[in-house]
Amino acid sequence: xxxxxxxxxxxxxxxxxxxxxxxxxxxxxxxxxxxxxxDGVFVKNISFGLPVISxxxxxxxxIFDVHLMITKPIRYIHDFIEAGADMISFHYxxxxxxxxxxxxxxxxxxxNIKCSVxxxxxxxxxxxxxxxxxxxxxxxxSVEPGFGGQKFIDKCMNKIKELNKIKSxxxxxxxxxxxxxxxxxxxxxxxxxxxxxxxxxxxxxxxxNVKETIERYMNV
Ligand code: DX5
Ligand code: ZN
Numbered sequence: 001x002x003x004x005x006x007x008x009x010x011x012x013x014x015x016x017x018x019x020x021x022x023x024x025x026x027x028x029x030x031x032x033x034x035x036x037x038x039d040g041v042f043v044k045n046i047s048f049g050l051p052v053i054s055x056x057x058x059x060x061x062x063i064f065d066v067h068l069m070i071t072k073p074i075r076y077i078h079d080f081i082e083a084g085a086d087m088i089s090f091h092y093x094x095x096x097x098x099x100x101x102x103x104x105x106x107x108x109x110x111x112n113i114k115c116s117v118x119x120x121x122x123x124x125x126x127x128x129x130x131x132x133x134x135x136x137x138x139x140x141x142s143v144e145p146g147f148g149g150q151k152f153i154d155k156c157m158n159k160i161k162e163l164n165k166i167k168s169x170x171x172x173x174x175x176x177x178x179x180x181x182x183x184x185x186x187x188x189x190x191x192x193x194x195x196x197x198x199x200x201x202x203x204x205x206x207x208x209n210v211k212e213t214i215e216r217y218m219n220v
Pocket of ligand 1: 007009010034036067143144145146147148149150179180181182199200201202203
């Protein structure tokens, strides 16, 4: 499986319903929509949150892939599920300790939605090992979280390969999502390194022809 999840962060916020339609294309386009939630504390930027997600939930059936860039995400898991998240990625670095990571994983899984842990570019893949067997997905950040439109950090390519190796050696069935700085120059290598889902914001929403761009990414 190879999937493109456009990041709504790069869309025109004055017309979200239409922006989602542009990528969903009545089911013929993307099945996933990546939603970047930023709190201004875990990351510098503030994006959008619960009321926006519950509003767009009413106008589309696309899978909501919620990426929480918020401190102590455990506090808000229930709210994001209620708002319509189908899967939640939270940051390993945003939790106080490993017990909190484990509790957050359990909370998400007990609500029967997909659970993913995200790691920043400087966080080694090894930190995931104590709980990796519980995860549905791992999100490898390939830029520092906080802003769209940044350059892919090259050392992250090896982290994808390393994670993919751990996955195949142990027969784990989590999927690998890669997020940040992805374009047509690096998408193929990211896919070949083991990514199942790529997140693309700027490259999709700011492109001249969204339909063509989506097709091209899906077939890299
Ligand atoms: C960054 C976000 C990314 C970002 C990707 O903090 O997590 O999802 O929107 O955007 P581009 O494709 O512009 O790097
Ligand atoms: Zn993201």
